[in-house]
Amino acid sequence: MSTIDARLAALGLVLPPALALPPGMVLPFPWVRVVGSRALVSGHAPLNPDGSLAGPFGKVGQDVTLEQAQASARLVGLAILGSLRRELGSLDRIAAWTRVFGMVSSAPGFGQQPAVINGFSELILEVFGATVGAHARSAVGMAELPFNLPVEIEAEVELYPAAGT
Amino acid sequence: MSTIDARLAALGLVLPPALALPPGMVLPFPWVRVVGSRALVSGHAPLNPDGSLAGPFGKVGQDVTLEQAQASARLVGLAILGSLRRELGSLDRIAAWTRVFGMVSSAPGFGQQPAVINGFSELILEVFGATVGAHARSAVGMAELPFNLPVEIEAEVELYPAAGT
Amino acid sequence: MSTIDARLAALGLVLPPALALPPGMVLPFPWVRVVGSRALVSGHAPLNPDGSLAGPFGKVGQDVTLEQAQASARLVGLAILGSLRRELGSLDRIAAWTRVFGMVSSAPGFGQQPAVINGFSELILEVFGATVGAHARSAVGMAELPFNLPVEIEAEVELYPAAGT
Numbered sequence: 001m002s003t004i005d006a007r008l009a010a011l012g013l014v015l016p017p018a019l020a021l022p023p024g025m026v027l028p029f030p031w032v033r034v035v036g037s038r039a040l041v042s043g044h045a046p047l048n049p050d051g052s053l054a055g056p057f058g059k060v061g062q063d064v065t066l067e068q069a070q071a072s073a074r075l076v077g078l079a080i081l082g083s084l085r086r087e088l089g090s091l092d093r094i095a096a097w098t099r100v101f102g103m104v105s106s107a108p109g110f111g112q113q114p115a116v117i118n119g120f121s122e123l124i125l126e127v128f129g130a131t132v133g134a135h136a137r138s139a140v141g142m143a144e145l146p147f148n149l150p151v152e153i154e155a156e157v158e159l160y161p162a163a164g165t
Numbered sequence: 166m167s168t169i170d171a172r173l174a175a176l177g178l179v180l181p182p183a184l185a186l187p188p189g190m191v192l193p194f195p196w197v198r199v200v201g202s203r204a205l206v207s208g209h210a211p212l213n214p215d216g217s218l219a220g221p222f223g224k225v226g227q228d229v230t231l232e233q234a235q236a237s238a239r240l241v242g243l244a245i246l247g248s249l250r251r252e253l254g255s256l257d258r259i260a261a262w263t264r265v266f267g268m269v270s271s272a273p274g275f276g277q278q279p280a281v282i283n284g285f286s287e288l289i290l291e292v293f294g295a296t297v298g299a300h301a302r303s304a305v306g307m308a309e310l311p312f313n314l315p316v317e318i319e320a321e322v323e324l325y326p327a328a329g330t
Numbered sequence: 331m332s333t334i335d336a337r338l339a340a341l342g343l344v345l346p347p348a349l350a351l352p353p354g355m356v357l358p359f360p361w362v363r364v365v366g367s368r369a370l371v372s373g374h375a376p377l378n379p380d381g382s383l384a385g386p387f388g389k390v391g392q393d394v395t396l397e398q399a400q401a402s403a404r405l406v407g408l409a410i411l412g413s414l415r416r417e418l419g420s421l422d423r424i425a426a427w428t429r430v431f432g433m434v435s436s437a438p439g440f441g442q443q444p445a446v447i448n449g450f451s452e453l454i455l456e457v458f459g460a461t462v463g464a465h466a467r468s469a470v471g472m473a474e475l476p477f478n479l480p481v482e483i484e485a486e487v488e489l490y491p492a493a494g495t
Contacts, residue, residue, distance in 0.1 A: 025280075028283060029265070029301065029302040030299055030300075030301065032301065033264070035263045036202075036323070037366075038263075040263055040264050040301035041301060042301040042302050043304070097363075098370055109474070111476050111478050112476070113474070113475075113476050114357060114476050118356070118357075122358060125358060135360075135363055135370075136359065136361075136362065136370035136372040138484045139476060140433055140474075140476070140482060141435075142306055143270075144274070144275055144276060144306030145278075145305055146278050146304060152305060154301075192448075193448060193452060193455060194451055194465055194466065194467040197466065198429070201367075203428075205428055207466040207467050207468060208469070268468075307470050307473075308436050308438075308471045308472055308473040309436040309441060309443070310443075310471060311470070317468065319466075319468045
């Protein structure tokens, strides 16, 4: 078992499968794009364990509470780890988290986007530790997100050189 | 003729000149910034064939329909290809599309940002094919965009090593 | 004295200390993340000379004027330079500015985000000159920003190879 998989198991964390797209929907792009030593991660949604979109839906500060949104951000993190493991083969290939762009669908006057995205950052630090898990971050308020999602996160990680190269 | 230029010609696609700025406006940055093997692409607007901003303007889901916004996203794609060709000399230097950040000025309750930005992604895949054209992507809803634009897209591409280096 | 520090002194510019977080607030990420030759800069706020958040606060085009927002964008620039100097040791290590993502909390109908973010871009060009300072840029309108900030900016710079490597 990989080091990170063992850590996930010790924390009782299970990664969801890829997003089950709603009928008729086409997303003509990959969830992760590897270029050289960088893996660029598309904007991800919170997912249920079966890969369906996880609620609650709506604007944070109005339809969704801060605590619910933090839980959603953590679910986004699990979804991203699932995508990265499927694409990379092993999460042990991640040498460093680099950039996290946290988007929160925000009701007028809601200004706690950093506290929401902490739900994601804390997961990454729990799983990867402070050195590998550290990341530059923004956490900001969007007018709308696809499917009425409360949180969407885009990210980038740096990979160890592939064996034999 | 370059391979990509031949492909553009076969598809009947013509790239616009650079944005003709409104009088008195100064944008103190380049449309494309090349650093090493990366070309970082500034946020682009949809352009008419003469380089003027292309309408319709306003919020998608209210002033602009989904179909109009998809067409705008495709025009953003042509504008970005124009900027890349001017900066790089040839679009054949592009080894891989890497990151696409699609921003949609969204009316309250509009959640079809991915369908809008598909107008861009499908153009890139038509012109570059599935391998080079694949890109990590987010498609999200902004409160406002400059000039009341319905769509703006930022991107990044990876270049082949320059000849002789 | 470093070249850039001398330039800052000649311009009469002083860099603020790191953001003094409001009581009880935790931000579990660094302001700058260095990976290889890249320094990724987290979203920064405008700061007062003592490191506290600098007003005015609210939405540009409603609570905050264009001119005030331009001044805020310049303050964000000084805050980012402060973070980069603390992380890098010297601003002379910056070989190129690469990407600037300027976020403006925008009142309905406000479309002058580029003019706001020019307050940042002009500072960078004054301090680093046209060659090093050039950057790809987007300037867009957010629904909300943390702490009711009018402007937040995320960025990336490229570093010279470290001595001895």
